[in-house]
Amino acid sequence: KNEVEQSPQNLTAQEGEFITINCSYSVGISALHWLQQHPGGGIVSLFMLSSGKKKHGRLIATINIQEKHSSLHITASHPRDSAVYICAHVGGTSGSRLTFGEGTQLTVNP
Amino acid sequence: NAGVTQTPKFQVLKTGQSMTLQCAQDMNHEYMSWYRQDPGMGLRLIHYSVGAGITDQGEVPNGYNVSRSTTEDFPLRLLSAAPSQTSVYFCASSYVPGNTIYFGEGSWLTVV
Numbered sequence: 001k002n003e004v005e006q007s008p009q010n011l012t013a014q015e016g017e018f019i020t021i022n023c024s025y026s027v028g029i030s031a032l033h034w035l036q037q038h039p040g041g042g043i044v045s046l047f048m049l050s051s052g053k054k055k056h057g058r059l060i061a062t063i064n065i066q067e068k069h070s071s072l073h074i075t076a077s078h079p080r081d082s083a084v085y086i087c088a089h090v091g092g093t094s095g096s097r098l099t100f101g102e103g104t105q106l107t108v109n110p
Numbered sequence: 111n112a113g114v115t116q117t118p119k120f121q122v123l124k125t126g127q128s129m130t131l132q133c134a135q136d137m138n139h140e141y142m143s144w145y146r147q148d149p150g151m152g153l154r155l156i157h158y159s160v161g162a163g164i165t166d167q168g169e170v171p172n173g174y175n176v177s178r179s180t181t182e183d184f185p186l187r188l189l190s191a192a193p194s195q196t197s198v199y200f201c202a203s204s205y206v207p208g209n210t211i212y213f214g215e216g217s218w219l220t221v222v
Contacts, residue, residue: 100152
């Protein structure tokens, strides 16, 4: 079992739909990242959170440390949101290692 | 502000050849790391560094060497390339591991 499990692996939505991507992890962590990878490969950081909830534009990330679970929500989805979304937790000695989920491929159709 | 610069973007190697993937950042970040990304698998940590002169192995270090002589640079060396090292490689940096992480654009490596 991977330390970081994402669901779903693939998600297709219609423009305007509310989207949720889930991330579960099996070890204690100090922080969790949500990343976005566009076609062509570039990876950008969306959120880093260690508790509660963060919001940036149409994106919302939540984390429940006790349940070892995080969610990424996209409101009013748009075709430009089509990308791979990756969660990664910070762990290891001194919190120096990132462990990544396999990613969720999101396709938003117009 | 260039961020994280990774070169080359594409490279084809023959089995047994050696090469170095370059990574440089201009944000004065202490933490730098190298990952490989393979189809159907998440990014996997190869090596990382928490500061100049300090490196450590990640999840998949075999066949790779790193050094960190300056804060800015963190090159990844393939000692004797094997087809199993065909992958996309990403360099990343952050001030500390739990802070916002910045990725290079990736290096597509094919070993034939």
